[in-house]
Amino acid sequence: MVILKTDNQQDTSIQAADEIIRANEATITKLSGDVDFLEKKNTDLEARYTALFKLNRLSQECNDLDTFYSEVHSTIASLMTAENFFIVLYDQTFDTIEFVYYIDEKDEKPEGIIDYQDLDGSFTNLVIESKQPLLLTPELEKQLFDNYKIKQFGTRGTDWLGVPLLQNGLVIGTITIQSYDEKIRYTDSDLHLLTFAAQHVVGAMLRLQDQQRLKNAVNARTKELMTQIREREKSELLQESLYRISELSTDIDLDIDTFYSKVHNIIGQLINARNFFIAKYDQENNMLHFSYCVDEHSADLVKDFKPRKLTNRYSELVLRRRETVLLSYQEMMSLYLAGETTKPQEDIHSWLGVPLIYSGKLLGVMVLQSYHYKTTYNQQDAELLNFVSNHVSAAIKRRELADFERRSHDLLEQQVKLRTLALEDEINHRKQAETLLKHTAAHDSLTGLANRNVFIDLLSHAIECSKRKSNFSFAVLFLDLDRFKIVNDSLGHHAGDILLKIIARELEKIVRAKDTVARLGGDEFVILIEDLDSNQEAFEVAKRITEFLKEPFTIDNQLVYTGTSIGISFSNERYNDANTMLRDADTAMYHAKDNGRGRYEVFDDSMHQKVQNALSLEADIREAIAWQEFIPYFQPIIQLSTLALKGFEALARWQSTKRGFVFPNDFIPLAEDTNLIEAIDMQIIEKSCQQLKYWQNELGCQDIYISCNLFSKQFFSTSLPQRIERVLINTGLAPYNLRVELTERALLENADIVHTNMQALKAMGVKILLDDFGTGYSSLGYLHRFPIDVLKIDRSFISNVHEHDNHRAIIRTIVDLAHNLNMSTVGEGIENLADAQLLQQMDCKYGQGYYFSKPMSPQHAADYIINKLK
Template structure:
């Protein structure tokens, strides 16, 4: 019995031990499974961290968006199954969609920009409109179809997972993953992961988009500049060629055959002129004489180009039409079949002929031929050859006249001999006068011309003669070279001196021997024309001088253009001294400059009155400054999207006690010329700041600013920042409520002083606007160098934008450039609603112009602010 109990007890003990062992083994298995699960979860988290870290660095690793999008796909595919993947960009401004990246095993990528309305009811549309992530299972998709919430776009799949790309609260696109396989399903964890990844994608994508926009703007400007350079090089080559032909035409001694050969060579530099001929037309005999010819296919040049009677050739076609003829072989055959011309040569490919016409007279024809398909003449070649033909026509006519002149020369010599005795007395007197001039040693050292002292003596002598002799008449021509300063500044004073010598020599050749040419300083010449039979003689001299100086000069292998403005004063009994008459000629010269340069004007009393008026106006402006008569008028500057008033531009107006209201165009040019504009500017700034402070105190409009114009020379004064600071202190206006406007001209001179002044104003808190941007040099260099806050788009681009398509592109480029440089933009001169909408569409933030409001007096501007605040 005892043995049985012991056995039972041992059995129980053994069973308990077995159960304990099994429990421990089960616990070990459970712990092993937990460890495996945690290791797998840790590995997944590590993979997600690595993927998200890579997303953060994609904008630095990728050079452009085309390489960025595949990297995004690969990174997300490392986190979840993403066999079908696409990225859509949404442009809220233009309401368009663009599939910038698309990988799908069933559907093809939609191409180009797509109207957003065309995708209404799509899954993408739901994500964009809701701004929320969306996981579409077949069950949810069927419910949406049943409730007409969505429409089918593309192939139907299993699960569809899409998340919005949000930037500054706005949807700029979506990222989508799609599954067509029942084995690949997505859950909320995938949705959260894709949403989190999208947040990292947006920042990198926006940075790359900004870089691409900036690069596109730079590329567009570079392309434009290269086109301008090519056009300028082409123009310079044409100008040089025409100048060379002009030089040939003036060389009467040049053999005519050599002349034609040189013309052929010059044309060959502009057009392929391997096969070329010039034929003269003899009107009386109705014959063509081939004066010059070169032809690679002619078997016998002398035979093929012998003189011929007019027939039905293509040269005769040019003569009949008296216009340029450009033909291909097929067009030549058409003319032949129509019975208008002879059959063309079989090997001809392209044919171009122009008539040679001088003063309406038909002289002949000039022709180019091509026998090879690689050389086909076009309309541009035709226009160029036609232009060159004018110079060739002049040369031909001059040589015809040269023969006549030579025949007349012998007769002229006989007449000279007969008049020699009569002129001996006059020659003796002239020699005595020349000796007197030599003794005075009063000649210009550079040109050898008489100087001012000698000229005034001669002019006084002429005035005295006119008082003694009623039939004695003379004139004074006062010449000032146009653009001479450009020559000195660009090529140096050596080139300027050379130009003055050339002009002095030619002036002596133009006038008569008894006339006097003098240089009185700088680029100013005077001419005394004596013994006038009529005023027309003086006009003829002025016209010849003007025409001569319109031609280009070659200085140091550089083609230079100048010109002249001429003032003429005729002898009159009221002149008692030379200085008065010379002053009147000088006044007439400035009148010629004001009327467009490259012309002459005769002095009359109205010009003298104009000078007097200018002096009177200057005196009145000085008094007006002292009497504080200049006041600001205010033109509103609005935010284009909501028409909210942001500030005013203060414009100078003059209410004169003497003259009444004076328009800006009537006093600002005189004020700028005399530098009085600087004092007017400071007066306007002070009054504008006082008015804005008054509005702040009475109306509470503390966010408004006032923008004031500063003349370029203001920025050349080192005291400018102190002057502005004093105005702000005296008026109590905060610096951020004041803006100053300057033009590009101020940035091109005294750059260091300008930069120092601008930086001082910026440090003070005053913002700086660049006015009339796009009309000057428009250099990217100074936009980076100078601390500019706002670009004002010039009204010329806006007012002509509907007539010139490139103006729209320029506006867009300026806006993109400003945005990339963190500058604001203001469109000036907005005249219509269309102008305002276009600027807003191009991204311009602010605008001003007559469409919103004209410049207003302070009282009217007060009413305008009150009305805006009440709306």
């Protein structure tokens, strides 16, 4: 059936079809726009990921930070217009900033490290303070400027775009681009893109900084090893040279001129010997004969080095003094002006001469001289030449004897008596050499005293005599010098050696002729006092020694104070061997040290029991470390101006399953002597960090820190930063919530390692406190050198400070010093309100002590925090 539509129906159908076509066309147009948008978005994403990949790759590809910063600029410039670009690093601890990379078409790069406050009100400070990205348009800049939020630094531009570099929520720097062109404007999309890039710059930058630190450490170690290798090679060369000199002296076929030439050649391998001569001393005729000479400034060696009567020239000075003489031209002029020598040649720069002595007889002089400033002889050269001269003297003497024997063959009958005398002389020399060898084997090389082996033999003999003779009595005195290490550290080992020699000579004068003084090593001496009529004789000797060593010594024009602690053990039938008796005297000496030094103690059985108790305590400490028995107690650190709680010092306590509660004074000294304190320190740090993290989660005290003590030797280990970092990672505590305390003693040894460890901890975010300041060396040198944040004023100055004017002066000096060095101060041992108020008036910022609270268990410390937070 066919249905015919009317005209109206046909018009309606056509209209509907047109509307459908228009709708489809609109849909197609929208889909086309979406495709373009998606393609653009995909292109942006590809650019971002390409930049991310390149940024992550930079720390592996770049060899140094400067190249890295330049590549960062290049990468960001590939994403947006960045003709003006700079990177700033911010040090929160010292409150400083540094422009490590700077490209700007208008302004010059700010040089060096800049105090953060000097750029107060700058765009960069605004980003650092807010920790947020900032897109600064001219409109926003005017608004901030009108509201005094910013100041004008540098040339005014169009748009300024800066983002922070964040590490663990802390700002460590910024990245900035800016435009001076109205045609180059930045958008929020640019801001997001730069923020996105900055997140990955931080990781790559830190990895590269770590690589640089590792490289520096490796270079330092390599340098140290190379020094050791050079010293070993030098020692081997010296041994080889001495052997060659010895060989030359036995080669009787070698004529004397060739012999001297070869000696010159051997010495020239050790020291610069371009100008060299050997002169023989004729004592009978008071003449000097030049046996061998080489001189680059002499036109006629025969004339310039002809034999001469002894005068007052420099070779004769060596002969008169019978010792090595090292002179610069200025020193030679001083001797001339003093009338001791003739005027030196104007072209001489450095002069070194040593006497040639064999068996106490002066044979002549050996001299090196330099005419050029590049060759200057030093004390090490002098010591080396003096050492070699002994062997040269022996070689010359042996050569003389060999020549004499060879000539004697021609005149055998006439020279029999002379040959016999020569042989007798040789025998005497050998006997003297044997005597010298025996003496060397039995005596200390530095002081000339008997050594340990000889002393043990003598003591063993005395013990045997006492067993045979009931009335034979004797004593052993064991001496240890007080503060000897301070002399070595402050004046050097040379001064320490001089002090030991002086004391050795005086000890031999103090004791009786039949007594024996020996040096065991270091600063330890022992005395055997035999055939005593009464114990009082030994006490008198000990008193004279202690009184003598209380007096100061003058070394290198400086007064040196020392002292001694003496242990005495008397002969007893229970002693069967020398080592036991010597051990007991040593034990008594340590009791003398513990009881105040500068005194003597007599050994008794209670001391032996004390030693046994110490051994038992040491075993229990080792067990307690394994069983995790050491726990932290917490003493609050208070801000004096507001009485607000700022942190806790963690103090080690021992809850022993065997001994019960053990007080610190009963176990810490022994733990330090046995190096067990290092394991205890790490237990206390880990448990303290765990406890503070728990309080943060439960009580919300996010700003409180924990301060833990570290034994000085901890800082001598290169693994310390890694161990601290591992504790922070395991406990989840942020580095800025941890402080470490060390004493001044740690700064006096292994300074390079200590400085490296402190820098690593600082880079990690851990602050460093110097404990007990004012009681040690208190040297300004290490305060400048080492990155210290806080000085803790020792309690000995704080206790009742309001009653002691001199203590107030010391504290004020320490506080002013700390302020000038941008350090904070903590007063320890505050026990009353008056002390607390006085410290606050002197601008000491923080305090701790019994006035605020004694050290508390973790439970009581939690209650303390809750009360402070109310």
